[in-house]
Amino acid sequence: xxxxxxxxxxxxxxxxxxxxxxxxxxxxxxxxxxxxxxxxxxxxxxxxxxxxxxxxxxxxxxxxxxxxxxxxxxxxxxxxxxxxxxxxxxxxxxxxxxxxxxxxxxxxxxxxxxxxxxxxxxxxxxxxxxxxxxxxxxxxxxxxxxxxxxxxxxxxxxxxxxxxxxxxxxxxxxxxxxxxxxxxxxxxxxxxxxxxxxxxxxxxxxxxxxxxxxxxxxxxxxxxxxxxxxxxxxxxxxxxxxxxxxxxxxxxxxxxxxxxxxxxxx
Amino acid sequence: xxxxxxxxxxxxxxxxxxxxxxxxxxxxxxxxxxxxxxxxxxxxxxxxxxxxxxxxxxxxxxxxxxxxxxxxxxxxxxxxxxxxxxxxxxxxxxxxxxxxxxxxxxxxxxxxxxxxxxxxxxxxxxxxxxxxxxxxxxxxxxxxxxxxxxxxxxxxxxxxxxxxxxxxxxxxxxxxxxxxxxxxxxxxxxxxxxxxxxxxxxxxxxxxxxxxxxxxxxxxxxxxxxxxxxxxxxxxxxxxxxxxxxxxxxxxxxxxxxxxxxxxxxxxxxxxxxxxxxxxxxxxxxxxxxxxxxxxxxxxxxxxxxxxxxxxxxxxxxxxxxxxxxxxxxxxxxxxxxxxxxxxxxxxxxxxxxxxxx
Numbered sequence: 001x002x003x004x005x006x007x008x009x010x011x012x013x014x015x016x017x018x019x020x021x022x023x024x025x026x027x028x029x030x031x032x033x034x035x036x037x038x039x040x041x042x043x044x045x046x047x048x049x050x051x052x053x054x055x056x057x058x059x060x061x062x063x064x065x066x067x068x069x070x071x072x073x074x075x076x077x078x079x080x081x082x083x084x085x086x087x088x089x090x091x092x093x094x095x096x097x098x099x100x101x102x103x104x105x106x107x108x109x110x111x112x113x114x115x116x117x118x119x120x121x122x123x124x125x126x127x128x129x130x131x132x133x134x135x136x137x138x139x140x141x142x143x144x145x146x147x148x149x150x151x152x153x154x155x156x157x158x159x160x161x162x163x164x165x166x167x168x169x170x171x172x173x174x175x176x177x178x179x180x181x182x183x184x185x186x187x188x189x190x191x192x193x194x195x196x197x198x199x200x201x202x203x204x205x206x207x208x209x210x211x212x213x214x215x216x217x218x219x220x221x222x223x224x225x226x227x228x229x230x231x232x233x234x235x236x237x238x239x240x241x242x243x244x245x246x247x248x249x250x251x252x253x254x255x256x257x258x259x260x261x262x263x264x265x266x
Numbered sequence: 267x268x269x270x271x272x273x274x275x276x277x278x279x280x281x282x283x284x285x286x287x288x289x290x291x292x293x294x295x296x297x298x299x300x301x302x303x304x305x306x307x308x309x310x311x312x313x314x315x316x317x318x319x320x321x322x323x324x325x326x327x328x329x330x331x332x333x334x335x336x337x338x339x340x341x342x343x344x345x346x347x348x349x350x351x352x353x354x355x356x357x358x359x360x361x362x363x364x365x366x367x368x369x370x371x372x373x374x375x376x377x378x379x380x381x382x383x384x385x386x387x388x389x390x391x392x393x394x395x396x397x398x399x400x401x402x403x404x405x406x407x408x409x410x411x412x413x414x415x416x417x418x419x420x421x422x423x424x425x426x427x428x429x430x431x432x433x434x435x436x437x438x439x440x441x442x443x444x445x446x447x448x449x450x451x452x453x454x455x456x457x458x459x460x461x462x463x464x465x466x467x468x469x470x471x472x473x474x475x476x477x478x479x480x481x482x483x484x485x486x487x488x489x490x491x492x493x494x495x496x497x498x499x500x501x502x503x504x505x506x507x508x509x510x511x512x513x514x515x516x517x518x519x520x521x522x523x524x525x526x527x528x529x530x531x532x533x534x535x536x537x538x539x540x541x542x543x544x545x546x547x548x549x550x551x552x553x554x555x556x557x558x559x560x561x562x563x564x565x566x567x568x569x570x571x572x573x574x575x576x577x578x579x580x581x582x583x584x585x586x587x588x589x590x591x592x593x594x595x596x597x598x599x600x601x602x603x604x605x606x607x608x609x610x611x612x613x614x615x616x617x618x619x620x621x622x623x624x
Binding site for chain 1: 367
């Protein structure tokens with residue numbers, strides 16, 4: 001077996017173990033379900049009510065999908081940090097399994113969690129009036145794009161988890177970056193209303209591109225009063241979102257695996 | 267594989283490793299002959315765990331070389347990992363998984379098929395008397411059971427070399443006895459074992475050879491008997507109940523020469539190394555009688571490993587930071603009072619060539 005197929009095999013074994021762990025930790029399963037529910041209800045009725053009612057609620061969903069799966073990166077950070085803390089990473093590192101398989105296993109199990117998150121979010125969306133107004137293949141592409149983005153964000157979480165000095169640090173550091181990343185975007189509001197530099201960041205934020213592309217693929221048009229502007233990332237949302245997810249994955253995969261190799265605690 | 271590698275399952279030469287400004291390993295040399303047990307003995311912070319982490323490829327050394335089962339730990343880590351089973355200081359079991367699932371997971375990561383991993387897990391559960399825990403989450407296990415499961419995990423791939431980092435720290439006497447029996451069984455099967463311990467008795471009980479490590483250096487090596495012999499002679503110990511007599515008693519023992527007596531922690535027990543055995547005993551008692559000093563609990567015993575440790579490091583043996591008392595040492599009452607100050611007899615510093623295992 002080549003290293004890559006071996007890594008894939010071992011990663012799926014690690015992912016199995018992670019999912020078994022999750023299924024026996026009802027608290028984290030519930031958190032993963034309740035979190036999207038909370039986002040949909042809060043955003044749909046707190047923001048939605050004042051910003052444009054039903055049309056806005058439908059429009060919001062693309063942003064909520066992107067935000068909900070991004071927040072799952074916190075699970076990746078926490079999962080790896082607590083495996084290190086309990087000595088399990090040492091156990092895995094003493095076994096003849098490729099270096100990347102433990103981290104890849106974690107990002108794969110978190111991708112499974114993101115699929116759950118996405119399903120719950122979509123069901124909640126349907127309850128508050130969101131509808132897909134596009135052919136099935138485009139809708140599938142939309143969900144696929146969101147999961148690709150979830151996978152990319154998970155590698156950022158992995159890097160944080162493997163860099164943090166303790167589980168507590170991983171927990172707070174793994175969460176805190178998610179707020180600016182998801183809110184300085186066009187996920188919920190129009191960047192046009194933001195001050196200059198923030199606006200540019202929001203326009204180029206991959207979260208914005210993912211939300212915009214998903215809306216487009218689901219056939220959810222912006223409601224009156226929301227303008228996304230005419231910037232390059234808006235006009236090319238799908239290719240930009242895809243490429244940025246791939247680049248983020250490549251960069252943070254490299255960094256996370258490098259961190260994993262160099263764990264020198266003790 | 268060279269011939270030397272056939273004889274030595276583990277060799278390390280000049281291993282160094284620092285963490286920031288703290289030097290954990292200051293040039294460690296050690297060899298473990300194939301099929302034997304090497305006890306790496308030292309106090310907390312001596313560098314034992316760092317040696318273990320380097321040998322098991324978890325940590326790169328700054329300098330030096332190490333080979334395990336004929337493979338270099340830095341250049342061929344995967345070959346080493348396939349041949350070395352590690353049971354770390356903190357039982358690394360997945361608390362949410364059952365005993366069986368933990369072993370199955372390790373088996374699968376060694377590349378076994380599902381079926382082979384299941385079968386191997388079953389065998390090990392039986393061997394380590396873990397069957398009643400097989401299907402319970404390991405988070406509910408006692409410390410001893412967890413350690414047994416962790417040790418079983420280290421043996422999944424039937425490795426020729428097993429490294430155990432403080433395998434009995436924190437265990438109750440029953441757990442300790444179980445672990446010792448497991449180690450003996452491994453040796454009977456021809457496995458080479460390196461174990462670290464802070465417990466002198468453990469090294470004495472299990473190890474064919476002992477390396478005493480202190481502050482990142484091997485300061486002595488040999489068999490338990492060699493180490494005791496190097497400390498020289500026997501130990502004459504006696505208790506002086508009356509505090510007013512202690513200074514006199516000390517002077518009497520000192521006059522016997524050539525060694526100076528040490529005073530135990532509580533101040534009432536005096537110990538002096540002697541090369542003349544019973545003759546010293548008679549002289550000491552006569553001297554005490556002449557000086558009018560009442561003594562009790564007089565003993566003459568061969569040196570314990572504690573004495574050896576004291577003599578080699580200039581410090582008494584300090585037990586685990588966990589506050590866990592060391593196991594009782596099977597030796598006479600003398601010698602282990604934890605003297606503040608080292609008498610440091612003729613035995614000085616590091617010695618012994620390489621591979622001087624008996």
